[in-house]
Amino acid sequence: MIRIAGSRLLGMIIVLFLVTLFTYAIFFLLSADPAVQICGKNCTPERIEQIRLNLGLDQPFWTQFWGYVGGLFTGRTFMVAGASVECAAPCLGYSFQTSQLVGDMIVQRLPITATIAIGAAVLWLLGGVVAGVLSAVKEGKFLDRFFAGLTLGSMSIPNYVLALALQFIFVVALGWLPFPQAVKFSDDPVQWFLNFILPWIVLAVGYAAVYTRLTRANVIDTLQENYVRTARAKGLQPGLVWRRHALRPALTPIVTIFGMDVAGLLGGAVITETVFGLNGVGKLTADSITANDQPVIMAVTLLSAFFVIVGNMVVDLLYTAIDPRVRTGASA
Secondary structure: OHHHHHHHHHHHHHHHHHHHHHHHHHHHHOOOOHHHHHHOOOOOHHHHHHHHHHOOOOOOHHHHHHHHHHHHHHOEEEEEOOEEEEEOOOOOOEEOOOOEEHHHHHHHHHHHHHHHHHHHHHHHHHHHHHHHHHHHHOOOOHHHHHHHHHHHHHHHOOHHHHHHHHHHHHHHHOOOOOOOOOOOOOOOHHHHHHHHHHHHHHHHHHHHHHHHHHHHHHHHHHHOOHHHHHHHHOOOOHHHHHHHHHHHHHHHHHHHHHHHHHHHHHOOOHHHHHHHOOOOHHHHHHHHHHHOOHHHHHHHHHHHHHHHHHHHHHHHHHHHHHOHHHHHHHHO
């Protein structure tokens, strides 16, 4: 296991380096004048020149890139309006449009994004797996057809349409729920739950539909395996056959996509956060794209890549621990 973890860690570092290089090249090598783009609207020539000096844009590309990478590990210092601004490691850059450190902007919004992602993940995992198992047990019957139609409809509804519809019904028409706001759990747990329930549901609906279909297909395929038939032939109780011989291998692929989906959402649920007006990383990304705030866009891109790569590594290790066949094949 230690050798496998070491190899995965080395691969993660290499991929992160390549993603950083590729992202930096897109923003700074392919742009005609990155300083103008970063500065935004209503910039003076003096401010543009200051940005160029801060980021080392007057130096060769590799010098610029290693300066950025060095900032991730040791921090950087930016000169803004004659004053020095210290950016501690990991330094993700400085937004010259909002006059804020990019890392601080992300840290302020990451808890909201994490709350939305984790809450929705719990809903879609429980709902999708339970519905998928029930569909497999009742294959071809009414319950199976009901879940098939429900999942098809869920996957067909865009997030923003569902979000607007639920807001109108439960917030405007019925008044059962407040319009979502960023409320801390420690301040008011009940209000916190009521504020996030709609974003959780909206984000979970589409994923739950996918997990239902995938779980159903995996369980049905697993029930056709010879070892399951052998277990039944030995006279084992149906519940034991399901738990020990059918569900574990059938749900193993779910671990893979679940880890990747959650990791991807930690980089920001752009549509959900924007529709509900929640100031998470996703809304920060949307606002930064609108304002063409390139340091923020680049930082969020790298953060999303980091979460996905780390999530992939964790999934690989969990997969190895759950499925002995993977562990045996890896050590062979």
